[in-house]
Amino acid sequence: MKLKFFFGLILIALLSSFHSxxxxxxxxxxxxxxxxxxxxxxxxxxxxxxxxxxxAFSPNGKAFYFTVVNSNFTSQKIFFTEYKRGKWSTPDTASxxxxxxxxxxFFSYDGKKLYFSSEGEKIHCKIEKICx
Numbered sequence: 444m445k446l447k448f449f450f451g452l453i454l455i456a457l458l459s460s461f462h463s464x465x466x467x468x469x470x471x472x473x474x475x476x477x478x479x480x481x482x483x484x485x486x487x488x489x490x491x492x493x494x495x496x497x498x499a500f501s502p503n504g505k506a507f508y509f510t511v512v513n514s515n516f517t518s519q520k521i522f523f524t525e526y527k528r529g530k531w532s533t534p535d536t537a538s539x540x541x542x543x544x545x546x547x548x549f550f551s552y553d554g555k556k557l558y559f560s561s562e563g564e565k566i567h568c569k570i571e572k573i574c575x
Contacts, residue, residue: 471531488524488534495522497547502554508537510546519546521559 470476471484482489488509489495498509505526512519521540525532539545544562551558 487531497549499548499550499557501550507531507534508548508557508559509534510548511536512546519544521545521548 471487473481473484483495483498488498488507492514494512494514496510496512498507500507507524507526509522510519511522521537522534523537524534537545540559542563545559546561548557548559550556
C-alpha cells in the first residue's frame with residue numbers, strides 16, 4: 444500500500460513538472476480554441492482592412508508570428524508580437540519581412556528556428572542547370 448502511495452506521489456510530481464513547462468500565453472484574451480470556429484483576437488490580430496493567416500506561436504507561447512496580406516493581395520508580410528510583462532506588444536512587421544513579401548511562418552520542431560516562404564532573392568531556373 445505504501446509503495447502504491449509513493450509511486451502515486453511521484454506520478455503527480457512528474458505531471459505537475461510537465462505542466463509547468465507548457466506554453467505561457469493567454470491567447471490574446473480569447474477563450475482557448477474548441478470545435479467552433481471563431482475570429483482570432485479581433486481588433487488585435489485580425490483587423491478589418493486586411494487578411495491574416497498562418498499563425499505560429501513559439502514553443503514557449505511568448506511570441507506569435509503570422510501572415511498579413513493587404514486587401515488587394517499585393518503585399519504579404521510576416522507580423523510579430525511578443526508577450527512581455529503580462530501583455531502582448533502591438534503587432535508589427537517582423538524586421539526580416541520589411542523588404543520582401545514573406546508568408547507562412549512556422550517553427551522548427553525544437554523551436555529554435557522560424558521558417559517561412561519568401562520572395563526575397565529571385566530564383567531563375569533553366570532546365571539544363573540547377574536553380575541559382
